[in-house]
Amino acid sequence: MRMIYKFGGSGFAGFRAEQFYKSISICAVIPKTKKISTGVTKIESGYVINKNELLRALSNKFGKKIIGADFGERILDNGSLGDVRLVTGNAETESGNKLPYSIVLKIQKKWERNFDPGSWRKEYDLYNTPLGSYFNKELRWPSCYEKSISEDETRIWMEYAEGVTGLDMTPEMYERAAYELGRFQGKLYERRPEFLPEFSNLSGINFMKEYYLRYRGWSEVYDFIRSGDCGIPRRLCEMLIDFDERSEEIFSRIEKLPVVLCQRDFWVANIICGEDTIF
Ligand SMILES: Nc1ncnc2c1ncn2[C@@H]1O[C@H](COP(=O)(O)OP(=O)(O)OP(=O)(O)O)[C@@H](O)[C@H]1O
Numbered sequence: 001m002r003m004i005y006k007f008g009g010s011g012f013a014g015f016r017a018e019q020f021y022k023s024i025s026i027c028a029v030i031p032k033t034k035k036i037s038t039g040v041t042k043i044e045s046g047y048v049i050n051k052n053e054l055l056r057a058l059s060n061k062f063g064k065k066i067i068g069a070d071f072g073e074r075i076l077d078n079g080s081l082g083d084v085r086l087v088t089g090n091a092e093t094e095s096g097n098k099l100p101y102s103i104v105l106k107i108q109k110k111w112e113r114n115f116d117p118g119s120w121r122k123e124y125d126l127y128n129t130p131l132g133s134y135f136n137k138e139l140r141w142p143s144c145y146e147k148s149i150s151e152d153e154t155r156i157w158m159e160y161a162e163g164v165t166g167l168d169m170t171p172e173m174y175e176r177a178a179y180e181l182g183r184f185q186g187k188l189y190e191r192r193p194e195f196l197p198e199f200s201n202l203s204g205i206n207f208m209k210e211y212y213l214r215y216r217g218w219s220e221v222y223d224f225i226r227s228g229d230c231g232i233p234r235r236l237c238e239m240l241i242d243f244d245e246r247s248e249e250i251f252s253r254i255e256k257l258p259v260v261l262c263q264r265d266f267w268v269a270n271i272i273c274g275e276d277t278i279f
C-alpha cells in the first residue's frame with residue numbers, strides 16, 4: 001500500500017503530544033472545469049492563474065522545458081482554509097510532445113491564529129527547509145514544483161497525490177498512517193536535524209496547553225457543554241468535562257513525553273492513502 005501524508009499549512013508545532021477531536025466532514029470534489037490555453041487567466045473565484053507560473057511548475061514536474069499547456073480545473077473542496085485546485089491538461093515540450101498532467105495549486109490567504117502568527121504561511125516556509133529529505137517512500141509530502149509568496153497569500157504548485165482520503169479510508173489505512181507518522185517522528189527525534197530548532201515558524205511547545213486554557217476561559221464554550229440542552233450527545237459532553245477535570249494530570253503526563261515535530265492537523269481530510277505511499 002502506498003500511503004501519503006499531506007502536510008497542511010496551518011499545523012506544525014514543536015509539541016510533546018497531542019490529540020485532536022475534530023468533527024469529520026464528508027470529502028467531496030466539486031467539478032468545475034474551464035478550458036483555457038494562453039495568457040494570464042482570471043478564474044471564477046477571482047484568483048489569477050499565471051501561465052508562466054504553470055509552465056515553470058510543469059517544467060519542474062517533468063524535468064524538461066515545457067513551452068505550452070492547456071488546462072482545466074476543479075476545486076478540491078474538502079479543505080478548511082486554502083483554495084485548492086486540481087489542474088489537469090496537456091503540457092507541450094520543445095520538441096512538440098504532448099504530456100498529460102495533473103497538478104495541484106493551493107492558494108492560502110493570510111490569516112491570524114492566536115499564539116501562532118505565521119500559521120498561514122507555514123506550508124510555504126516548510127517547503128523551503130530540508131524537511132522533505134527526511135521522508136521516505138512510505139510517508140512523504142507532495143513534491144513542490146513552484147511556489148511564491150506575497151504580502152497576503154502563498155501559492156504552491158504541487159504534485160497531485162492520488163489515493164483514498166477522508167471517510168473512505170479503511171481502519172487499516174488509519175493504522176498505517178499513524179504507524180508511519182510515529183516512525184517519521186522517531187527518525188526526526190533520533191537525528192535532531194539542525195534546521196528544526198532554528199526554524200522560527202513552528203508553534204511553541206506550549207501551544208496546545210495555551211489553546212486549551214484559552215478554551216477553558218471562554219465561557220461561551222465552557223458553559224455550553226455543561227448546559228443540559230446543548231445538542232451535543234451527553235456522553236461526549238461528559239468525556240469533555242472529564243478531560244477538563246483531569247487536565248492537570250493529563251498535561252503533566254504529556255509533558256513527560258519527548259518533544260517531537262507534530263503536524264497538528266493530522267486527521268482524515270489531510271491524509272491521502274496512495275498505492276504504496278501516504279501523503
Ligand atoms: N497535493 C494534493 N493532491 C491531492 N489532493 C490534494 C492535494 N492537496 C490537497 N488536496 C485535497 O484538497 C483538500 C484541501 O487541501 P488542504 O488540506 O491542503 O487545504 P486546507 O484544508 O485548506 O489547508 P490545511 O489542511 O493546510 O489547513 C485536501 O483535503 C485534499 O483532499
Ligand SMILES: [Mg+2]
Pocket residue numbers: 008078079080081269270
Ligand atoms: Mg486540510
